[in-house]
Amino acid sequence: MDKIITSAEKIQIEKDAKDIWKECLSFIKENVPFITYNTWFLPIKPSEFDGLTLKVFVPNNFFIEWIEEHYNTLINRTVTQVLGDGGKLLYVILEEKEQHDQEKTQAKTEQTKPVAAANPLPQKEFESGLIPRYTFDNFIKGEGNQLARAASFAVGENPGQTSFNPLFIYGGVGLGKTHLIHSIGNKILEKSPEKRVIYLSSDAFTVEFVEAIQANTVNDFSNFYKSMDALIIDDIQFLVGKEKTQDLFFHIFNTLHQSGKQIILSSDRPPKDLKGLSDRLVSRFLWGLQTDIQPPDLETRIAILTNKSKSYGINLSREILEYIALNITSNIRELEGCLVKLLANASLTSIDINFELVKKTVREVSTNKQVNVSIESITKAVCEYFEIEENKLREKNRRKEVVLARQIAMFLSKQLTKSSLKTIGLHFGGRDHSTVIHAQSSIEDAIKTDFKLKETIDSIKSKVELTAA
Ligand code: ADP
Ligand code: MG
Numbered sequence: 001m002d003k004i005i006t007s008a009e010k011i012q013i014e015k016d017a018k019d020i021w022k023e024c025l026s027f028i029k030e031n032v033p034f035i036t037y038n039t040w041f042l043p044i045k046p047s048e049f050d051g052l053t054l055k056v057f058v059p060n061n062f063f064i065e066w067i068e069e070h071y072n073t074l075i076n077r078t079v080t081q082v083l084g085d086g087g088k089l090l091y092v093i094l095e096e097k098e099q100h101d102q103e104k105t106q107a108k109t110e111q112t113k114p115v116a117a118a119n120p121l122p123q124k125e126f127e128s129g130l131i132p133r134y135t136f137d138n139f140i141k142g143e144g145n146q147l148a149r150a151a152s153f154a155v156g157e158n159p160g161q162t163s164f165n166p167l168f169i170y171g172g173v174g175l176g177k178t179h180l181i182h183s184i185g186n187k188i189l190e191k192s193p194e195k196r197v198i199y200l201s202s203d204a205f206t207v208e209f210v211e212a213i214q215a216n217t218v219n220d221f222s223n224f225y226k227s228m229d230a231l232i233i234d235d236i237q238f239l240v241g242k243e244k245t246q247d248l249f250f251h252i253f254n255t256l257h258q259s260g261k262q263i264i265l266s267s268d269r270p271p272k273d274l275k276g277l278s279d280r281l282v283s284r285f286l287w288g289l290q291t292d293i294q295p296p297d298l299e300t301r302i303a304i305l306t307n308k309s310k311s312y313g314i315n316l317s318r319e320i321l322e323y324i325a326l327n328i329t330s331n332i333r334e335l336e337g338c339l340v341k342l343l344a345n346a347s348l349t350s351i352d353i354n355f356e357l358v359k360k361t362v363r364e365v366s367t368n369k370q371v372n373v374s375i376e377s378i379t380k381a382v383c384e385y386f387e388i389e390e391n392k393l394r395e396k397n398r399r400k401e402v403v404l405a406r407q408i409a410m411f412l413s414k415q416l417t418k419s420s421l422k423t424i425g426l427h428f429g430g431r432d433h434s435t436v437i438h439a440q441s442s443i444e445d446a447i448k449t450d451f452k453l454k455e456t457i458d459s460i461k462s463k464v465e466l467t468a469a
Pocket of ligand 1: 138139140141145171172173174175176177178179180304332333336
């Protein structure tokens with residue numbers, strides 16, 4: 001039961017919190033530019049301190065996400081510095097607090113019942129790696145993700161019990177794969193908290209494996225993953241070319257699958273296009289369900305923006321939402337990026353979000369994207385895909401495959417960079433601008449009917465964007 005806190009003690013708790021936060025702030029102030037300090041840290045208010053955890057109020061969810069993404073290291077350093085090892089900072093959203101206070105006053109007028117302390121769950125010896133905010137509740141349904149979402153939901157409800165094992169979700173960057181597979185994990189744990197669920201990227205898996213080899217603990221490593229009820233591995237395409245890791249993963253996969261445990265994988269392309277992955281692994285991936293996520297249509301984009309802006313605690317007009325959704329079309333991460341930038345722009349300049357600011361921000365976001373993608377990175381990705389040398393694209397080589405690769409590279413250069421036709425032509429062996437136009441229109445025509453070619457191009461495109469991100 002809760003210890004009864006006297007009002008004198010309460011004042012002390014609040015005073016402690018204030019002093020401690022003040023100390024944190026002065027440390028932070030020394031380590032960030034003034035404007036950052038003013039924008040992101042000054043609005044945070046201390047709440048309580050229990051000797052280990054400092055609770056602070058933040059204005060909205062957006063703050064938490066921004067701070068965690070940009071200043072996590074600084075926060076950790078500050079907390080260790082001021083509170084010592086084991087110290088923690090806990091964010092509470094101000095709106096929630098107000099709501100909470102309201103509920104409390106309401107509850108006071110009703111009869112007070114003693115509340116039984118929840119049974120503490122047995123502590124698991126590992127972290128699931130799941131991000132709690134990625135749930136089905138805030139995953140917007142749309143035409144492009146319908147099947148993937150439905151299958152994921154079914155797996156979340158009944159892990160290991162459906163024919164979707166493994167569940168293999170693929171699609172371009174920023175379309176919601178990571179969100180969806182976290183949602184599955186969170187759902188499983190919500191229903192059965194005792195289940196052993198783990199999420200990690202295939203890169204993290206590889207790094208851990210290499211460490212296990214060095215430490216001579218490969219058996220432990222392998223047994224640990226074999227002990228899961230659900231194993232969720234993100235971006236499995238990064239296992240390409242890593243044969244030893246693939247071998248081990250193959251054995252873990254088999255053990256889990258045989259004992260009816262759930263395996264969930266994501267990738268930027270379908271299993272058959274995972275060149276450099278062993279055939280036996282690819283054939284395992286085909287056992288369950290493979291489903292893709294397509295870019296969201298306009299309505300879905302608007303719905304996502306509406307939802308996201310609400311969760312940040314702001315209300316944007318339909319006109320503004322539509323403007324953003326119409327101008328940012330490729331993926332959801334970019335939509336969100338635009339929203340975050342908009343809020344940052346608004347908070348930095350302390351002006352309200354108006355149409356001018358929206359237009360400016362959309363412009364900034366679009367130019368940023370083009371700065372990152374270069375003709376060189378496109379050429380590299382195309383050549384890697386077709387397994388040809390880059391200089392073949394600059395030579396007068398007329399082999400069918402080379403011609404196609406060259407045309408795709410020109411097409412993507414026009415689409416993803418701001419370069420002129422002339423510049424693009426120059427990059428490909430000093431070809432004329434009319435050659436670039438010809439390449440562009442040939443590819444545009446071809447992908448209207450050639451679905452496989454479209455998939456190839458999409459997959460190269462997402463690779464380019466992923467490396468530029
Ligand atoms: P991917 O793993 O496919 O690259 P993510 O899952 O990281 O993409 O998604 C990028 C961002 O877009 C995340 O912040 C995610 O929450 C958001 N997002 C993607 N799809 C949806 C959706 N359908 N509804 C709401 N948010 C989404
Ligand atoms: Mg992802």
